[in-house]
Amino acid sequence: MADREIIPQKSSSMPFQNFDGKADSVSDLNSPGILPPVWTERLAVLKKPRVLISLFLASSAFYCFVIGRDRYTSVSEFVIQQAVPLNTSSSSVLAGAAAAPQVLTSLVDGQYLQVYLASSEVKNRLFPKPISLEKKYPKSIPDLLTGINKASSAPVQLAFYRNLLQVSPQPLSGSVIVKTVGFDPDQAFDFNKSLLLQSRRFVNEVNQSINADQNLFAQKEVALAEKNLKKAFQELEVFQEKFGQLSVQSEQAATSSFISGLESRVVNLKVEEASLRRQYRDPNAPEVSFIADQVRELEKQIRKERQKSVSETGRDLNSLAMRESSLRANVEFSTESLQSARLAADNSRRESTRQLKFLVMLSQPQRPVSPDQNWRWQAFLGSIGIIVVAWGVGGFIAAAMKKA
Amino acid sequence: MTFFDLRFILMMFINRIIKGLRRQWMIIVAISDYDRNRQAAGSSLGSWESLINPMQMMLFFIGVRVTLSLLRGANKFAAGGSTDIYFNIVAFMLTGFCIVFLFRNVAIKSLSGLKLKAPLYYSRIKPLDILLALSLNDMRALATLSLAILGVVYYFTWSFQLDSPGLAISVYLLTVMMAIGFGLSVVFLGRLNKWLVKIIKRLMQRVIIFTSGIFFATFEIPAHLRPFITWNPILHGVELFRYSINNEYPIPDISLSYLILCSILMLSFSLILYRTNESLLLVANDD
Structure with missing residues (x-):
C-alpha cells in the first residue's frame, strides 16, 4: 500500500518539476512523451x-x-448506328436479322469511344487551358477531399477529369451510357452535352475523315495508273516510230514465209538437178551446172536471210519481237491497272457514303434537379x-x- | 400515462433489444472462437487448415479448367475463353468458388446435424447459435482466401479493381443466409423422408458445383438455354459477385432481387420450421 501511495505521487510530480525543483507546468506539458495521468487515461480509452x-x-x-x-449526375444513352444498305428488308434500324451484327458494331465503336472520351485529347479539347478545369472544379471549405488543387500537374488533371465521367458500353444492347458528375446541376448537364458533341465528332468526323483518306488514296491510285498507261503507250509509239508502223511479229512471219518459199524452191531445183544428172552422162554438162549453180545460190541466199533476220547487225527480229511484246504487255497491264483503280475508287466513294455512322440518341441528358x-x-x-x-x-x- | 413514461418504456424496450442482440452476438463469436481453437488443436496445420483445404480444391479446379481449355485448343494465355476480356482466369474461378463453397459448406453443416454439441451444456446456447458460429468461421476463412488470392492476382496483373464493394459484401451475406435457410429447411423436410436429405447432400456435393457458374459465365450460355440454369440462386450470387468486382461484366438474366428473395424466403421458412422442430438439428444425418 505504501508503494502504491508513493508511485502516483512520483509520477504526478515528475512532469511538473525541473532539475532545480521549481514548478514549471507549461514547459513540461509540452515536452514529448510525458503526459499527465489524466490525459494518459483519456488516450488509453482511444486505444x-x-x-x-x-x-x-x-x-x-x-x-x-x-x-x-x-454531387449532381446527368445521364444520357445512345447507340452508334451504321447506315443500313438499301437492299436490306429491315424497316427499323434496331430490329430484324441485321440487329446482331449492328449490336456488335455498335459495341466495338462504344468501346473505342470509351477510351477516346477519357483521353487527354478530349480533355484538352474541353478544357484547353489547365486553369479552366481548376476554375470550374475548385476545392471548397469544408469538403477538401473533392475538387482539384490549383497548379496541379497534367496527370493529376487527367485523373480528375476521368473521375468526372463514366462511359459504359452495354454488351447486350450495344448502347453506350454516359454518366457525368458535377458539383452543381449545370456542370453535370453541360459536361454531358459536351461529351455527346465529342462523341458525335468522333463517330462522324473521324469516320468520315478515314473514308475521305481512303477516297484520296484511291484517286491517287487512279492518277498513278493513268500516268503508267500513258508512259507505256508512249514507249510503244516511240518503238513503232523507230522500227516502222508494221508489227515486228508480222515482219518476222513474213521473213519466215519468204525463207520457207526459198527452201521449197531449193528442194524443187535439187529434184530437177538429180533428174538431169541421170539424163546426162557428163555431170558438168551446162544444163546440170546451171541448175546446181541455182541451188547453191539459193542456199547461200537462205543462209544470208536467216542470218539477217536474227543477227544484231541485221534486223534482229527476235529481240525486236520480244521488246515489242514486252511493251504491249506493259500497255495491257497499265490498262487493266487503270480499270481496277477506277473500280476501287468508285467502290470506295460508294462505301464511304454507305458506311457513315450516326449517333442515335436513346435518352437525352437532363439537367439534375436534386x-x-x-x-x-x-x-x-x-x-x-x-x-x-x-x-x-x-x-x-x-x-x-x-x-x- | 404521460409522454415521458411512454418514452421511458420505449427506451427501455430498445435498450433491452440492443442488449439481447449484443449478448447473442457475443455468444456466437465465443462459440466460433471455441470451434476454431478446437479445430486448430486437432490439426497439424492449426487454424490454417480451414484456409488450406479450400485453396487446394480451388487450385485443382483451376487446373481442370485450364487443362480443358488447352485440350480444346485455346491459347494457353487465354485459358478463360471469352471471360478473359473481363477477368483473369484465377480471379474468375475464385469468384465462383468462394460463393459456391460458402453455400456448400454452410448448407452441408446444417444438413449433417450438429457435430459440435459441447456448448449446448450452457442453457443460453441454442443449436442455431452453433450453426451460425460455424457459418461465421467458414465465411471468415473463405473471405480471407478470396482477399488473399485477389491480392496476389492484383499484384501480378497490377490492375486493382473492385467496382462495387457494397454489393460484394451483400452477396456474401445473402449467400450465407440462403445456405443456412436451405440447410435447415432440408433437415426439417427430411423428417418426412430420410432419403431426401441424402439425395440433396449428394446433389450439393457434385451437381451444384458444376451448375453454379464456377467454370462458365452466364453470358457464354446461349439465350435459349439460360432458363435451365438461371433458376439456381447460387448462380445469381456468383455472377453478381463477379459483377461487383467488374461492373462491365455482362450478367444477362441475373438479378439481385431474385437472390434477395430466395435468401429471405429460405431463411424465414427455415426459422419457422426451426421454432417447431429445434431438436431435429441435434440428430446427425451422415451418409
Whole structure:
C-alpha cells in the first residue's frame, strides 16, 4: 500500500518539476512523451478497438452526410448506328436479322469511344487551358477531399477529369451510357452535352475523315495508273516510230514465209538437178551446172536471210519481237491497272457514303434537379464494409497466427 | 400515462433489444472462437487448415479448367475463353468458388446435424447459435482466401479493381443466409423422408458445383438455354459477385432481387420450421 501511495505521487510530480525543483507546468506539458495521468487515461480509452471503430464510423458519417459536397449526375444513352444498305428488308434500324451484327458494331465503336472520351485529347479539347478545369472544379471549405488543387500537374488533371465521367458500353444492347458528375446541376448537364458533341465528332468526323483518306488514296491510285498507261503507250509509239508502223511479229512471219518459199524452191531445183544428172552422162554438162549453180545460190541466199533476220547487225527480229511484246504487255497491264483503280475508287466513294455512322440518341441528358445521394450511402456503407472485412479477415488471421 | 413514461418504456424496450442482440452476438463469436481453437488443436496445420483445404480444391479446379481449355485448343494465355476480356482466369474461378463453397459448406453443416454439441451444456446456447458460429468461421476463412488470392492476382496483373464493394459484401451475406435457410429447411423436410436429405447432400456435393457458374459465365450460355440454369440462386450470387468486382461484366438474366428473395424466403421458412422442430438439428444425418 505504501508503494502504491508513493508511485502516483512520483509520477504526478515528475512532469511538473525541473532539475532545480521549481514548478514549471507549461514547459513540461509540452515536452514529448510525458503526459499527465489524466490525459494518459483519456488516450488509453482511444486505444480500445470499439472506440477506434466508433470514431472511424462517426468521422465517415460526418464526412458523408454533413460536410461532403453535393454531387449532381446527368445521364444520357445512345447507340452508334451504321447506315443500313438499301437492299436490306429491315424497316427499323434496331430490329430484324441485321440487329446482331449492328449490336456488335455498335459495341466495338462504344468501346473505342470509351477510351477516346477519357483521353487527354478530349480533355484538352474541353478544357484547353489547365486553369479552366481548376476554375470550374475548385476545392471548397469544408469538403477538401473533392475538387482539384490549383497548379496541379497534367496527370493529376487527367485523373480528375476521368473521375468526372463514366462511359459504359452495354454488351447486350450495344448502347453506350454516359454518366457525368458535377458539383452543381449545370456542370453535370453541360459536361454531358459536351461529351455527346465529342462523341458525335468522333463517330462522324473521324469516320468520315478515314473514308475521305481512303477516297484520296484511291484517286491517287487512279492518277498513278493513268500516268503508267500513258508512259507505256508512249514507249510503244516511240518503238513503232523507230522500227516502222508494221508489227515486228508480222515482219518476222513474213521473213519466215519468204525463207520457207526459198527452201521449197531449193528442194524443187535439187529434184530437177538429180533428174538431169541421170539424163546426162557428163555431170558438168551446162544444163546440170546451171541448175546446181541455182541451188547453191539459193542456199547461200537462205543462209544470208536467216542470218539477217536474227543477227544484231541485221534486223534482229527476235529481240525486236520480244521488246515489242514486252511493251504491249506493259500497255495491257497499265490498262487493266487503270480499270481496277477506277473500280476501287468508285467502290470506295460508294462505301464511304454507305458506311457513315450516326449517333442515335436513346435518352437525352437532363439537367439534375436534386443532388445525387447515392455516393453518400455508398461511401458510408463502404466504411462499414471495410470494418466488417477487417474484422472478419483480420480477426481470422490474427487468431490463426496466435494459435500457430 | 404521460409522454415521458411512454418514452421511458420505449427506451427501455430498445435498450433491452440492443442488449439481447449484443449478448447473442457475443455468444456466437465465443462459440466460433471455441470451434476454431478446437479445430486448430486437432490439426497439424492449426487454424490454417480451414484456409488450406479450400485453396487446394480451388487450385485443382483451376487446373481442370485450364487443362480443358488447352485440350480444346485455346491459347494457353487465354485459358478463360471469352471471360478473359473481363477477368483473369484465377480471379474468375475464385469468384465462383468462394460463393459456391460458402453455400456448400454452410448448407452441408446444417444438413449433417450438429457435430459440435459441447456448448449446448450452457442453457443460453441454442443449436442455431452453433450453426451460425460455424457459418461465421467458414465465411471468415473463405473471405480471407478470396482477399488473399485477389491480392496476389492484383499484384501480378497490377490492375486493382473492385467496382462495387457494397454489393460484394451483400452477396456474401445473402449467400450465407440462403445456405443456412436451405440447410435447415432440408433437415426439417427430411423428417418426412430420410432419403431426401441424402439425395440433396449428394446433389450439393457434385451437381451444384458444376451448375453454379464456377467454370462458365452466364453470358457464354446461349439465350435459349439460360432458363435451365438461371433458376439456381447460387448462380445469381456468383455472377453478381463477379459483377461487383467488374461492373462491365455482362450478367444477362441475373438479378439481385431474385437472390434477395430466395435468401429471405429460405431463411424465414427455415426459422419457422426451426421454432417447431429445434431438436431435429441435434440428430446427425451422415451418409
